Amino acid sequence: MPAPKNSFKMRLKKGETQIGLWLGLGDPSVAELCAGTGFDWLLIDGEHGPNGLRDTLSQLRAIGAQTQAVVRTRDDNRAEIKQMLDIGAQTLLVPMIESGKQAAEVVRSAKYPPHGVRGVGAALARASSYNGIADYLQTANDEICVLLQVESKAGLDALDDILAQDGVDGVFVGPADLAADLGYLGRPGAPEVQTIVNDTLKKIRTAGKAAGILTSDQTLAQGYKELGVEFLAIGSDVGVLRGGLLALRKAFA
Template sequence: MFKLNPLKKRLAAGERLFGTWIASGSATNVEILGQTGFDFLLIDLEHGQGELGELIHMLRAAEVAGTPCIVRVAWNDPVILKRVLDAGVDSIMIPMVETAEEAAAAVRACHYPPHGARGYAAPLVRASNYGLVNDYIDIANDNILLIVQIESTAAASRAAAIAAVAGVDMVFIGVNDLAGSIGRLEQLDHPDVRTSVREAEDAIRASGRWLGTVPSAGASWRDLFEAGYNLVPVASDITLLRDAAIACVREQIEQRDGAAGAPALQPKRGY
């Protein structure tokens, strides 16, 4: 349902925000994690589970909990973007943006004319409280927080041009896919990967756009904030549940059988 975008307001005030991914598609997980103190929940419809119907349930759960959401869509597609925006999403992340032209296409899809080409159904959609926000089309464009993801070394080399596109609010560096684009998937501390990341960071900082990423290559969320990042998801509902379950099982086995019987599973970190 419509509200003035709290994340955009806090970012404009210079705040650094940390949150968690929602990859399960579970409104219950949203409801629980929304009450724990994260600045935002990042609902993932690219790699995560859930479709439009589940998204609306997750948004309702977050609204009850009082925690704002960002939604990562599956692709830079105007039909997908239109439906997600009409569902009431005001902070949206678009993956795999490779060029300034693709960033401009995202801006067009997310904004009403004259600044874009978002289709009109304002009196009917959840985003306008089903028409009860009478001036929705006058304020919707400015209310959107539009985040584009740079996820390849080619995109990193074009970061200045991507960040310069009017209507882009934040550029989010996807380090693992960037590493994969040069055959270094999961080698996040490789010098070639770090060089490409620094190239993108420098260009985005110089543009004045907000900057986001996930912790990688040993950098904590504190390190990233000190380096000038504005928004960092630090965990996901899947990893929080998985790691807590592993720790619980390990503790029970150690108490029952001794340390030698503890499970050896070591989950990967960094996403």
């Protein structure tokens, strides 16, 4: 029996636009609720959300097979990448990538030898159904999807080298951090920033990699969709809940 098929990765390769939602609340019940609302993918945020290893595990279980889960790690720490894969994440989004060498090391961290250095502990791992998947070690590499975030001037300068790395399935443009690094703190929608963002997304796609981005601005989101962005997040559990509550209260002001 092989490792479970990663349909998110398969659809990226086909060039489809998959619509996602950010999970920042760190609650499995919220993750379960969101998983049943029709999004193609949900991202469990371990960089800015209060999500450690066990929090992520609980949300992966809550999401189950309802939709595809993407896990954003805190950083490119090799041990954390290994643990996230062992608890069942098949798609990782790794933030703050600023060189081709760093990108290559993330890929190595996510793959078993001879293509990488992921530690072998499948017999203890949820990823292999606790050793219930006999061919997990031989088939896991093909189903791991590595997404990298470029969100700084240094990342933009190194983009060609990042895109050239084998095993990088997609590159996500982080507009908030990029805007800050370009001198537009808190203004990711500024025309000067958006020109760079759109040019970067096009460059990623031209290189044959999947391009991704997050925005809660629906006008920008529609533009990214028309551009053909392959993985597009259009909001977050935090934003949707707060927006809904404010609207409900305002209706009875």
